[in-house]
Amino acid sequence: MQRVDLAVIGGGIVGLATAWRLSERFPGESIVVLEKERDVGLHQTGRNSGVLHTGIYYRPGSLKAENCRSGKQAMEDFCREHGIPFEICGKVIVATCEEEIPALEEIERRGRANRVVCRRIDVPTLRDLEPHVRGVTALHVPEAGIVDFRRVAQTLASLLEQQGHQIAKGERVVRLTETADRVTLTTVGGTWQAQWAINCGGLYCDRIALLAGLRPAVRIVPFRGEYYDLVPAARSLCRNLIYPVPDPRFPFLGVHFTRMISGGVECGPNAVLALAREGYRKTTVRPGELVQTLAYPGFWRLIARYWRTGVGEMVRSFSKRAFVGALQHLVPDVTRHVLRPGRAGVRAQAVTRDGRLADDFLLDESERMIHVLNAPSPAATSALNIGRLIAEKLANKRQV
Numbered sequence: 001m002q003r004v005d006l007a008v009i010g011g012g013i014v015g016l017a018t019a020w021r022l023s024e025r026f027p028g029e030s031i032v033v034l035e036k037e038r039d040v041g042l043h044q045t046g047r048n049s050g051v052l053h054t055g056i057y058y059r060p061g062s063l064k065a066e067n068c069r070s071g072k073q074a075m076e077d078f079c080r081e082h083g084i085p086f087e088i089c090g091k092v093i094v095a096t097c098e099e100e101i102p103a104l105e106e107i108e109r110r111g112r113a114n115r116v117v118c119r120r121i122d123v124p125t126l127r128d129l130e131p132h133v134r135g136v137t138a139l140h141v142p143e144a145g146i147v148d149f150r151r152v153a154q155t156l157a158s159l160l161e162q163q164g165h166q167i168a169k170g171e172r173v174v175r176l177t178e179t180a181d182r183v184t185l186t187t188v189g190g191t192w193q194a195q196w197a198i199n200c201g202g203l204y205c206d207r208i209a210l211l212a213g214l215r216p217a218v219r220i221v222p223f224r225g226e227y228y229d230l231v232p233a234a235r236s237l238c239r240n241l242i243y244p245v246p247d248p249r250f251p252f253l254g255v256h257f258t259r260m261i262s263g264g265v266e267c268g269p270n271a272v273l274a275l276a277r278e279g280y281r282k283t284t285v286r287p288g289e290l291v292q293t294l295a296y297p298g299f300w301r302l303i304a305r306y307w308r309t310g311v312g313e314m315v316r317s318f319s320k321r322a323f324v325g326a327l328q329h330l331v332p333d334v335t336r337h338v339l340r341p342g343r344a345g346v347r348a349q350a351v352t353r354d355g356r357l358a359d360d361f362l363l364d365e366s367e368r369m370i371h372v373l374n375a376p377s378p379a380a381t382s383a384l385n386i387g388r389l390i391a392e393k394l395a396n397k398r399q400v
């Protein structure tokens with residue numbers, strides 16, 4: 001049995017940023033990050049668009065809005081301090097027809113309310129910024145940027161280790177017992193005892209909350225996001241970041257063009273139901289996990305509500321022609337010949353019992369734990385602030 005003051009479950013960017021903030025808030029206390037994989041940042045953190053979001057989309061006053069702006073600033077400062085490359089390259093959100101303008105105006109309104117620098121631009125200005133884009137008007141958001149979040153996670157892990165904290169890899173938490181004065185965490189490799197623990201389990205956060213005896217108000221439904229890569233000869237079709245006007249009913253931003261900090265341009269991601277929580281291929285099925293999803297009433301209510309959109313996403317997943325069609329709305333010169341299948345990521349999206357996609361970040365508490373139950377995009381951008389928020393919550397919990 002190993003004893004520590006604080007345990008964090010999950011070595012993704014949220015777990016590591018939380019451990020980092022805990023180390024600042026509670027100096028002198030020992031911390032372990034328990035990660036089931038052989039390395040940190042292998043799931044959502046290492047499989048995303050790598051965009052430093054500005055906070056333009058989110059409902060003013062929401063946790064997403066509040067943590068994205070200051071979290072982005074903190075992320076930029078952290079990258080600068082630790083020599084992690086990032087670039088503030090700006091993005092355009094493009095209305096491709098008149099019908100999309102009201103939704104674009106709503107984004108602009110939210111952006112201003114959230115103090116995001118943005119401006120409406122006309123077609124010639126849009127063409128100056130992104131010569132291959134077709135649209136009727138657009139929003140230019142100069143503060144948006146790109147970074148490699150996995151690299152941030154790896155840097156956080158090394159800094160924590162340098163401070164004497166532990167990053168315990170290959171340690172999947174399989175059992176949790178909370179008593180009045182401690183949490184016992186049983187992993188596949190042994191047992192840890194902590195004063196307090198934080199659940200940052202990403203795609204498994206709801207299962208971990210259940211292990212702790214919490215009855216979470218949401219369950220994770222995994223949505224795979226598939227990407228195509230532009231072949232090198234076609235990369236000039238996108239200079240920086242080109243986004244559509246998203247469907248306001250969904251927390252997903254729609255397939256976009258993203259220049260990556262490591263080079264290359266990715267197109268995507270779509271949003272299809274995954275048949276396994278870490279189902280990065282269409283063919284990956286985990287029957288036990290699928291049964292859990294199918295047994296959740298919120299899942300069926302979600303399907304009843306959004307089946308049409310779901311079918312459209314499935315078609316785009318199986319038909320390259322349909323995927324290319326969606327991209328051509330924004331950049332007509334894209335053809336199937338310039339796209340190669342790329343990576344995929346899976347979003348941990350919390351769904352409520354009445355079938356709604358939880359729109360905001362969501363935290364809950366059990367006796368001696370804090371659980372992060374919804375941390376989808378822009379949680380990578382916001383991670384350092386989410387970590388600070390959790391450290392503050394824990395400080396309050398300890399005083400009670």
Ligand SMILES: Cc1cc2nc3c(=O)[nH]c(=O)nc-3n(C[C@H](O)[C@H](O)[C@H](O)COP(=O)(O)OP(=O)(O)OC[C@H]3O[C@@H](n4cnc5c(N)ncnc54)[C@H](O)[C@@H]3O)c2cc1C
Binds near residue numbers: 016052205
């Ligand atoms: C396709 C896609 C595109 C995205 N694009 C962006 C973007 O451009 N910008 C942005 O800000 N955000 C983006 N996001 C969201 C962002 O990636 C996530 O919000 C963020 O990475 C969440 O981090 P996390 O640490 O909560 O989860 P994860 O990175 O998934 O980490 C959770 C960790 O917990 C571990 N774990 C799970 N169960 C256990 C257990 N029982 N015991 C021990 N360890 C366990 C896992 O192995 C994993 O390492 C995107 C996400 C996806 C999927």
